[in-house]
Amino acid sequence: MSRKRGSQWAVNKGIAEAVLRDRGQRRSALGGFAFGMLGMLALGLWGIDDWLNESILRFGLYWGACGLLCLFVLLFALFDALATLKEERERQ
Template sequence: MKKRRASQWEVDKATAAGILKDRGMRRRALGGFATAMLAMFAIGLWAIDGWLAESVWRFAIYWLFCAGLAMFVMLFALFDALSVIKEERDRSE
């Protein structure tokens, strides 16, 4: 019988599941996303502020993307906190 090759979707899903289940990997990913968010804020405030000021659409799209990334980071941090609570409850039982 011929083995079928895993699709990219299946590989990505397995990687995400591994990251979400391991506390250390989850924290490293959260730190990376938070660093990217802070870098984007800094770039938007100081490096490309003139370029963003030239167009209302550019400004709105950039800062909406930054707001979306910030919401993602906050939800990921909430998920991490709830996962830690669940892990500690399961460990104490």
């Protein structure tokens, strides 16, 4: 049985809404992304640094991806802080 493309989109959208609305799931996802970002940073600094230094393109792509992941984590943390403030204001 084949799935429709729209149904997969609806499932992904539902999962994203559930994660973004629940504070515990949001913090868990944020921690996972932050751990992944730190792992990527450590890998680039100590694990594959010689391999990255062989090519300027490889170096730029890897650290560019690491930078984008850092930006994503920062924006997700900002979203979490603002969502938490909103939730606490609504409780009062």
